[in-house]
Amino acid sequence: xxxxxxxxxxxxxxxxxxxxxxxxxxxxxxxxxxxxxxxxxxxxxxxxxxxxxxxxxxxxxxxxxxxxxxxxxxxxxxxxxxxxxxxxxxxxxxxxxxxxxxxxxxxxxxxxxxxxxxxxxxxxxxxxxxxxxxxxxxxxxxxxxxxxxxxxxxxxxxxxxxxxxxxxxxxxxxxxxxxxxxxxxxxxxxxxxxxxxxxxxxxxxxxxxxxxxxxxxxxxxxxxxxxxxxxxxxxxxxxxxxxxxxxxxxxxxxxxxxxxxxxxxxxxxxxxxxxxxxxxxxxxxxxxxxxxxxxxxxxxxxxxxxxxxxxxxxxxxxxxxxxxxxxxxxxxxxxxxxxxxxxxxxxxxxxxxxxxxxxxxxxxxxxxxxxxxxxxxxxxxxxxxxxxxxxxxxxxxxxxxxxxxxxxxxxxxxxxxxxxxxxxxxxxxxxxxxxxxxxxxxxxxxxxxxxxxxxxxxxxxxxxxxxxxxxxxxxxxxxxxxxxxxxxxxxxxxxxxxxxxxxxxxxxxxxxxxxxxxxxxx
Amino acid sequence: xxxxxxxxxxxxxxxxxxxxxxxxxxxxxxxxxxxxxxxxxxxxxxxxxxxxxxxxxxxxxxxxxxxxxxxxxxxxxxxxxxxxxxxxxxxxxxxxxxxxxxxxxxxxxxxxxxxxxxxxxxxxxxxxxxxxxxxxxxxxxxxxxxxxxxxxxxxxxxxxxxxxxxxxxxxxxxxxxxxxxxxxxxxxxxxxxxxxxxxxxxxxxxxxxxxxxxxxxxxxxxxxxxxxxxxxxxxxxxxxxxxxxxxxxxxxxxxxxxxxxxxxxxxxxxxxxxxxxxxxxxxxxxxxxxxxxxxxxxxxxxxxxxxxxxxxxxxxxxxxxxxxxxxxxxxxxxxxxxxxxxxxxxxxxxxxxxxxxxxxxxxxxxxxx
Ligand SMILES: Nc1ncnc2c1ncn2[C@@H]1O[C@H](COP(=O)(O)OP(=O)(O)OP(=O)(O)O)[C@@H](O)[C@H]1O
Ligand SMILES: [Mg+2]
Numbered sequence: 039x040x041x042x043x044x045x046x047x048x049x050x051x052x053x054x055x056x057x058x059x060x061x062x063x064x065x066x067x068x069x070x071x072x073x074x075x076x077x078x079x080x081x082x083x084x085x086x087x088x089x090x091x092x093x094x095x096x097x098x099x100x101x102x103x104x105x106x107x108x109x110x111x112x113x114x115x116x117x118x119x120x121x122x123x124x125x126x127x128x129x130x131x132x133x134x135x136x137x138x139x140x141x142x143x144x145x146x147x148x149x150x151x152x153x154x155x156x157x158x159x160x161x162x163x164x165x166x167x168x169x170x171x172x173x174x175x176x177x178x179x180x181x182x183x184x185x186x187x188x189x190x191x192x193x194x195x196x197x198x199x200x201x202x203x204x205x206x207x208x209x210x211x212x213x214x215x216x217x218x219x220x221x222x223x224x225x226x227x228x229x230x231x232x233x234x235x236x237x238x239x240x241x242x243x244x245x246x247x248x249x250x251x252x253x254x255x256x257x258x259x260x261x262x263x264x265x266x267x268x269x270x271x272x273x274x275x276x277x278x279x280x281x282x283x284x285x286x287x288x289x290x291x292x293x294x295x296x297x298x299x300x301x302x303x304x305x306x307x308x309x310x311x312x313x314x315x316x317x318x319x320x321x322x323x324x325x326x327x328x329x330x331x332x333x334x335x336x337x338x339x340x341x342x343x344x345x346x347x348x349x350x351x352x353x354x355x356x357x358x359x360x361x362x363x364x365x366x367x368x369x370x371x372x373x374x375x376x377x378x379x380x381x382x383x384x385x386x387x388x389x390x391x392x393x394x395x396x397x398x399x400x401x402x403x404x405x406x407x408x409x410x411x412x413x414x415x416x417x418x419x420x421x422x423x424x425x426x427x428x429x430x431x432x433x434x435x436x437x438x439x440x441x442x443x444x445x446x447x448x449x450x451x452x453x454x455x456x457x458x459x460x461x462x463x464x465x466x467x468x469x470x471x472x473x474x475x476x477x478x479x480x481x482x483x484x485x486x487x488x489x490x491x492x493x494x495x496x497x498x499x500x501x502x503x504x505x506x507x508x509x510x511x512x513x514x515x516x517x518x519x520x521x522x523x524x525x526x527x528x529x530x531x532x533x534x535x536x537x538x539x540x541x542x543x544x545x546x547x548x549x550x551x552x553x554x555x556x557x558x559x560x
Numbered sequence: 561x562x563x564x565x566x567x568x569x570x571x572x573x574x575x576x577x578x579x580x581x582x583x584x585x586x587x588x589x590x591x592x593x594x595x596x597x598x599x600x601x602x603x604x605x606x607x608x609x610x611x612x613x614x615x616x617x618x619x620x621x622x623x624x625x626x627x628x629x630x631x632x633x634x635x636x637x638x639x640x641x642x643x644x645x646x647x648x649x650x651x652x653x654x655x656x657x658x659x660x661x662x663x664x665x666x667x668x669x670x671x672x673x674x675x676x677x678x679x680x681x682x683x684x685x686x687x688x689x690x691x692x693x694x695x696x697x698x699x700x701x702x703x704x705x706x707x708x709x710x711x712x713x714x715x716x717x718x719x720x721x722x723x724x725x726x727x728x729x730x731x732x733x734x735x736x737x738x739x740x741x742x743x744x745x746x747x748x749x750x751x752x753x754x755x756x757x758x759x760x761x762x763x764x765x766x767x768x769x770x771x772x773x774x775x776x777x778x779x780x781x782x783x784x785x786x787x788x789x790x791x792x793x794x795x796x797x798x799x800x801x802x803x804x805x806x807x808x809x810x811x812x813x814x815x816x817x818x819x820x821x822x823x824x825x826x827x828x829x830x831x832x833x834x835x836x837x838x839x840x841x842x843x844x845x846x847x848x849x850x851x852x853x854x855x856x857x858x859x860x861x862x863x864x865x866x867x868x869x870x871x872x873x874x875x876x877x878x879x880x881x882x883x884x885x886x887x888x889x890x891x892x893x894x895x896x897x898x899x900x901x902x903x904x905x906x907x908x909x910x911x912x913x914x915x916x917x918x919x920x921x922x923x924x925x926x927x928x929x
Contacts (some may be wrong), residue, residue, distance in 0.1 A: 216630065292792060370800030390792045401788070401799045410781050417779070 046108070047072050048204050049094065049125065054103035056089055057443065060436025064100070066141075067261045068253055071204050071235035076226060078250035078267070079239045081281055082476040083448025084434040085256040087239050088130060091206045094237075095127040096120035099169045109328065126202025128193045130209045130239075130447045130474070131385060136182040140164070140175055140192050144199050154422045167198050171225045185336045187218040194225070205229065206237040207419050209447065210476045211245055215334050215502045223249055241448075241476045243272040244367040255279050276477055291492060295512065296325030298361075299465050299496035300346060300377070305355035307345045315341035316520045323465060323496040328487065330511030330529065331500045333541055338520035339500045340382055346374045346498075347379045360464070361554070373402060374462035380455060380471050388454045393444035395435050396424035398442050399457055406461075431456035432479070447474045452483075459486050465496040472506065484510060504534065516540040524549070577905060582851060585901035589894040596889060610879055611872025621871060623757035627829065629867035630759075630862075631656070631838075633766040634821035635845035636852065636859045637773055641673045642814040643854055644693075644777065645790040647807055651697060651712025652818040652841025654719035655690035659819025660826040661723055662689030664742060665831040667749045668731065678748045682823050690819015691812040693719065698811025702804040708811075716842070728836050741834035751828035760828030762821075767860060769817060774856040786810065818842065844870075847895045869894075 047070035056064040063086040067367060071077050079087045092098045094105070094117055096114030105112050107123050114120045117127070134143050140161050164177045168334045173191040181189060190210060197205055207226075211219040226236055226249065240246055246253060247267060255262040255278045262278045301322040309315030323329045331339050344350035346357060348369040351361050359375050359508045372379075381387040389398050400409055400420050409419045424438050431452045435445055442450060458466065468487065472480040487510065491497055501507050507514060507529070514529035524546025526532050532550070539549035594604035615625045635652045642649035662685040670685075672678050720868035724740070733743035751761040777783040785806065789796040793803055821841070826833060848866050850857035873887035 368800070368802065369797060370802075373800045379798070386792075387794045387798050390788055392791050393788070397784070400784075401795065404781055404784055404799075413781050414779050415781055415784055521684050 045072050045074070048107070050106045050395050051090070051094060052104045052106070054090065054093060054105075055101045056086075056093060056098060057101055058436070060440070061434075062259045064093070064256075065259045067103075067256065067259075069094075069261075069264075070223065071237060073203075073233045073235055073376055075251040076230055076236045076238050076249050078243075078246045078253045079237055079256065079277060080246060080253055081256035081422065082258075082279055082439050083452065083474075083479055084258075084446040085279075085476075086259040087256060087448060088208055089248055091127060091208060091237060091239070094125060094204075095206060096122065096125075106488040115166065121197075121200045121202065124201065124203035125206070126197030126200060126204065127206040128190065128197065128208065128210060130212070132190070132193045134181045134189055134192060134196075136180070138181060140179055140181065140184075140195075141177040144196055145175075145191060146196075164195060166530060167195055171195075171198065171228050172221065173198075173225055186213045187215065187221075187335070190214070190222075191456055202234075204235045204237070206239075208239045209241070209474055210238075211240055211242060213335075216504070217334075219245070228525055241474065241480070243275060243477070246275070247272055257281060279476070280478055288481060288488065290510070292327045293492065293512075295327040296494065298322040298324050300498075301356075301358040301361075302346070303356045303358075305342070305357060306343055306353045307341055307350050308353060309338075309341055316345065319520075319522050320355075321522060321525060323498055325496055327512040328491055328497040328499055328510050329497065329525075330507040330514040331503075331517055332504060332507050333500075333535060334515055334516035335502055337517045339517055340469055341520070342517070343379060343381075343469055343500065345500065346467055346514045347377055349379075376462070378402070378461075378463040379467050380466070380468045382457050382469040382473070384450050384454055385443075389442050389450060392441055394439045394441050395428065395433075395445075395453065396438040397428050398453065399424035402457060403461060420517070427453065427456040427460065432482070448476055448479060451475060452479060455483055455486070459490060462493065463490070463495055465498070466490055467498045467500075469500040470502070471499070472501075472503070490540065516546075518543040578853075580899065581901040581905055582758050582853070585897040586851075586894065588900075589890075589897040591889045592897075593893050595849040596886075596893070597882075600882060600886060602882065607876060607880060607882075609805050610875055611868065614875035614879075615868040615871035620757070621756070623759050624871045625864065625867035626763065627758045627760075627867075628870045630762045630766040630828075631825045631841045632822045632845055632848055632866055633860055633863035634762070634769055634824065635818050635841050636848035636863060637769045637856060638814045638817035638821065639845050640849040640852070640854045640856065640859060641773065641786075641817070642810055643849060645786050645807070645810050646793075647698065647701065648709045649694055649697070649712050649811060649814050650709055650846060651694060651715050651815075651842070651843050652821075653838060653840065654712070654716035655693050655815040655818035656822035656825070656838050657716075657719035657723050658693040658815075659686035659690040659822030660718075660833060661726060662819065663729065663823035663826050664726070667745050667827075668742075671746065671749065673748045675748050675752075679751070679827075682749065682827060683820060686823030688819075689814035689818035690822065691814075692819070693826040694815025695808050697811040698808040701811075702807035706765060723833070723837070724835060727833055731833065733832070737875070739834070742832045744832045745827060749827055750826065750831055753828070758829060760824070762824030762828045765820065765824060766863070770856040770860050777856070816929060818845075844891065847891060847898070850895070851898050 042419050047494045050070040052068050054064050054067045055062070066092055069090060079091070081087050089098065096117045096119050099115065112123060137145065141157065141164055143162055145160060168174055173195055175188055175191050175195065179383050181192065184192065190213070194205070210222060214222060226238070230236060238246070238250055250267045252264055253267055253270065253275060255275065257279060274478040302319050305316060305319045306314065307316040319342055321329065332340055341350055341379070345352050348371060354364050356363060359377065364371060364375070386390055390401065402422065404410060404415060409416055409423060421438055422517050427433070428435060433449050433452045433456065435449060442453065446454065455471060466487065471487065475483060487497055487499065499507065499510055511529050514526045516524055516526070518541055523540040523543065535547045539552065541548060592607070594608070597604040597607045615621045635656060638652050638655070639649055663682040664683045666685040670681050672681065692714055694712065697708045697715060700706035700711055701708040712742055727740040727742060731742045733741060735743065760843045777787065785796070785801050788799065789801060789806060796803055822838065825838065830837060844866060848859060848862045852862040869890065874891070876882050876887070877884060
């Protein structure tokens, strides 16, 4: 069923304007969603994508503009109203209740339930929906037991359960593995074939080109235009987004790695649930090199990084930094040594959402002599440091006093990256450093990591984006179930199939033997 | 036409509401207090005016209000400190007792006939005793995640019984005709009073502590750590801050300040240790700290207002023959409305007429400004 071109839109937004203190997030934006289409929303970090969709979802009220559903003006004062009108949204940082089960989360906030919960009926409905849309999930599992990809399925199911006709997905693939993303696209296609309308926000051009029917581009809160995907190219879209041509390629210098900075010998650690998360990890990272870590998310990458900065107990094994044994030292020791860590969980771990930009900018250097003297913090210095960070890393924020919870997803990220990359670290542990960043920012961050490498820094790069890993890494470690399956010395020449096999748990020798030699991506 | 009421979360709290909400909460509390007083059979108007007149109407009333505000401000600073870190020290009452017991012990066993030296000794003894009392709960919380609300509360009863043991037992003054109290302290162990009133030197501490902690929280490295730990303990760990160490330390400091409040009350006002000596300052301080939104300077102000209520309440008891518990009801109402006010800081209520939904264009959302 292809009911795109002439059909009437399910929802139409006209001349939407939304201002926050100090910024205009949306200015006279028009947007609509037709039945059976995937409408992609593109724009740089802070362009106003999430804001526009939050208005559609009833979270914000616009300063001006009209929202119409099937020709009738509507006004939402809460997501509840939006859902009642068939609009659902899965947020960039969506929230489920970790201690409750999938089916309990499903009915969260639903009105008009009988006081005795019809658990059977609810479960049946979940199972029916999940088989129809390929969203397999166990209704009785507790949320905390699920991977982030599974949690996202629950969040989508939650919306389908509420009979959403229009589903907004705000950067859904940022946290997914390529396989999980493929899976999601199958679900999306199933929904559009049934006449649902999907709004798809992503910074990944390939996904946008592959999945969407139309693309709307925002720049600095304004509408640049809406185009048919079939009649455009990646380059054109990027140009509309940024306002100028953009070169995608990055340049990586040939460098001779120096002496080891971090050495790990047989490190074992437990995960949050008390089961082994890292087993016998042995590797080293040298000066002037990037060690990539490939693997499906949740296979111990994050736990491994945490042991390397003292945030997780090492059960056995040893960690040495510049030949000094630091196993199970406190985090401050690692920070003082110059090991910087970019955690995946930005809002929860890397930043303090309720504190402002300048306060967050010194989270890891508040004791340094530059900003504090005799126990007192010199807020003037902090301000100028924060201002420098914001301008160097192009963080768009109304002011240094803005609480960081008000920054857009990508800008949060840039602020944190800037903080971790300054102060000339000796090693950087970067977990998904380009999650949620727009193309320009992604390129910028990669360049910064390469620059750090040139400056002699040892870099550990955890990512699920194999292209990124192959382009950036000097060596590549592949992790599966907490074990390092092997470390490839020339990842770019290894067949991708072999890496895939290793990610699935095949030891390196076996994987290399079974995959056809031939180099590069085949 | 059908009306429906909607509750929706606020994404930003307008600055104006920051002031309006506590004021309105207080007004609502007084209003419902008036209803309560009415049902108690007294004229609310008369009752309130009695409260105001007796506490602010003359020099004596005013001085008594200040006398009440002194321990309140100190104890409120104590609990504020722990609340800032999201540690719920509700044991200021017990820590006040411990401070007083330690100060009394100092007078008994370490007496020096010199005002300044005696003050220093009592100050240290009270601080250490109150501090340790709270730090115990802090350590249990930090080390084994034992809920500090329960431990601090329990320790209140232990402290109270300890005090009773001393005043009924070994420290009882034989000349007290059987009353549970120690002998009056010698002059060197008394804080000076001023202007012929009962206002004592504790006043300086009650002003100094808020100022000091305002500076600490805003401008020092340690204050920054405390705020980060209160806002996001995970980020604090990530930034290399030691949560465990700081929980214990903050609790120690919190208890120490409460202990010193107890010592001031003891040596500035009562001059002897006796049964039932605090009168619930440790609990009232929690209300004060919340009303002040954990702002140290606001605590001075709110303590004074609470002093008005306490002094006025005592007068009400005498003049209008209201039971003591009726004042507790008034206090409870205030806390209830203050916490209720928090709700309006986070949510807004809209009354919608049912049927046609108004077009968005006309409902310009001013709330974000
Ligand atoms: N609640 C808020 N208060 C103040 N400013 C806000 C708020 N929400 C968003 N903003 C600002 O509005 C602008 C647009 O933010 P928005 O989250 O819509 O961007 P985005 O396009 O989703 O970006 P990203 O790709 O980084 O997620 C940003 O400059 C942001 O700082
Ligand atoms: Mg966004």
